Amino acid sequence: MALQSNKAGPSRSTLSSNHGGFEYDVFLSFRGEDTRNNFTGLFHYILVLHGIHAYFDEEDLHKGERIEEILVAITRSKILVPIFSKRYAESHWCLREVAKMVECYDGGQDRQIIPIFFDVDPKDVRCQSGPFEAAFQKHHQTERRDTLSEVNAWKHALTYVGGISGFDLKRYNEDQRKLIRSITADIQNILVTKVPLYEKEYLVGLESRVEKMLKCLDFQSKHARIVGIHGIGGVGKTTLATAIYNRSRCLFTATSFIGNVREESRSKGLVYLQKQLIQDICKGKDKVEINTPSQATQKIRDMVRLRSVLLVLDDVDDKKQLDALAGDISWFGPGSRIIITTSEVHERLRICYDHLNDDEKIIFLDIACLLIRKSSEDAIYVWEDQKLSPHLAIKSLQNKSLIKIKNGKFEMHDQIRDMGRQIVLKESYPHSGRSYVRLWCEEGVMEALTKSQVSLDLAKLKLN
Template sequence: MKRKRDDSDAATSSSTGGVSESLGDEFDVFLNFRGPDTRLNFTDHLYHSLDGAGIRVFLDDAEIRKGEKIGGELLRAINNSRIYVPIFSRDYASSAWCLRELVHMVECLRRSTDKAILPIFFNVDPYDVKLGTGLYIDALKKHEDRFSYDELRRWKEALTEVASIKGWHCKDIGQGELIKLVTNEVLRKLSRGVGVVPDHLIGIDDHVQAVMDLLGKDSLDVRFVVIHGMSGIGKTTLAKVVFNQIASQFQGCSFLSDVCEFSQLGKIVKLQNRLLSEILKSQSIKVQDTDSGINMIRGRCRHKKVLIVLDNLDKRDQLAKLAEKCDWFGSGSRIIVTTRDISFLKIYKNNVSMHPKAYQFYEMGEMHDSLAIRLFSRYAFESDTPPLEYDKITREIVKITGGLPLALVVIGSSLCNESEEGWDDVLTKLKKMPHKEVQDILKGTCSQGVHQTS
């Protein structure tokens, strides 16, 4: 999204609420550049490349400002963007606005772990930006009469810090190829951390390693890994953790939650549309029906290395409409499926049940008692162990629930800061409830939003 404003516009955005209050939330990338140097060439081409890939871009024309403070819409855009792309050109340091923006980007980077700066050196060397030559030093000297010593110092520190970050130099590469590299790197960084996981993850590491082994990082084949086990055991959480760790290694990624529920509601087309939009990074994908969706998936993804998670499948046709065959995807692709029951994945030859060769299976079992107590305690007591007076009742609850992570989280959360009478009441009800009934209740809880540990 481009933003070109004059002083009156700036004043309006900083003094009123409404739409501009939330504009920063719309952006993935903030482009920082000196307009006369690159606005009508390199920066314009880069903007359209990023925008065409479905990336939300704030492209700001700093040359039209007359004020001396960053505020309003611009401040929010910087604060809320995930990736900053400063384009260092020969006259970049002559723009006080560029330098102010750069300082604020560096400050945001220092305060956050999920932001990044990707510098581009356009007809300059990193050594110039680090103030190793007179190019930027002379430009900064011209600001001495207008700006304080402290502000000039912050500008110099920001330039030196950002110039030390690995970026791109356009000296030995064509602009088209450079723009392609930048766009791909932005897509790679934005693909990280797609799946949100619970705050307290107990006993997940061994499961993650086992699934990683089945995925086979360096194998060029297309592989399906099926995570299966009873409801509430932690299949979705495991899939999210694995997805977050390896998403950056793929050209396109998609995590489709609750496929079974969408299927029951007749919304598989919606999932096909989402899968294509996320993998191709395009909002213009419009699937009309399931057949056209199948054709688009196998036609548009067959040369891409993709990572897809299909969460909570229970029928073969759900898989058939989203990721049925290996040749739908490029070499090295991985499809992770979570399901309670793997029987629908079997194929039959001469009345003998078997699974396709491309499939790897991982069954999740119940948590060990020590880990289950620790998980329950995190939610019930905000501690790794229960208080001595609650040790016995904690162990009884863990035993009754069978060590199911979802049960431990839901029940532990409900008992946090509860009276002794409340604990006794819950335990009494659980004792009267068969194990299967506990699971059925938890399935209902999942559908209402507590599904991250299912």
């Protein structure tokens, strides 16, 4: 298996909105007069852009008529975000919301409270001092005696939430955009870990491959990039792509994993896969009628050009599939990453192999399975004893760039070696009824020796 990266200059399936039975990913509590048309409005827009389902009250004037509806929404939200501003505590409705948050809080097992201290100090929230002190003095003066217990509940809630480590705008040098990016990433990390794609367990060397892949992807770069994973079937290309997708999807505004592209495109057609991609990007909200590949292609281009997209296309074997689903890297917004898994390289190599004569095929497979970094001179004596023509075959293989001889020893590119071994495996696999012809690893030798029901012809065995 090999990784290839294609860089370009400037030119997450989606996050679920039903985590553990919650209707909303996030509930935003804020005083509308303070932050609706600036910080909170922008924050809500960014959450929506990232596919995060947030409850955002847009009808502050009628809030009193709908307070029970709002309190129910809090109980149906996974992440509760009170945005504390200087006049937050003046609002009865805001205080009832934060009290409800504390009432619902379960210590972080299923629900999280993440406070934002917009233009107030956490200590003022915690101790009801500063601008919060004046607000509560007014509450004590104006509230009826039978409702003072509710005022005390508000104070308790502020004391509790003010003690939670949250996000303080002052720590971001008053840069609201940096604060929004930071808290959005935090929210994504909480949500995305709950909905991973399935990863096969115990794949040998997975973590080292993931690390190598992450270096190729280089998420720090704002340029769009394509990375290819190619190799013979069964070496873990899909598992690696799935692992990368699960670990990095939270970094993107839109994500999609299109699996079994080769099979699905032939059985259901490219338009079916294009529709799947469109639905992933728009998070199932866009019901645009798509009837032709060209319509779908234009729709995809329009949707991805301003987004940072993580797209995985698994098992691609035809350029038409790439043209339909990913087109050109210039389609995608800054920071996008397209991961493609394919065995197409080996298909092309197989065509080259099929055009070899019989002697060349035998010698090529012997080298691929048994003789890399072994003496070419010793091997030639063996092949001559088998009535082969090794000198002509070796020259032909060298001319076709299938092998090299360096310091008297055979060398072969890993991709070519893997293709050769895959051919041997298919020819000698036990269920095929054929004998084992070449064995190059301990596991293969042990399997062959223990399969007593198979008639074995151990023609060539690699001995270390």
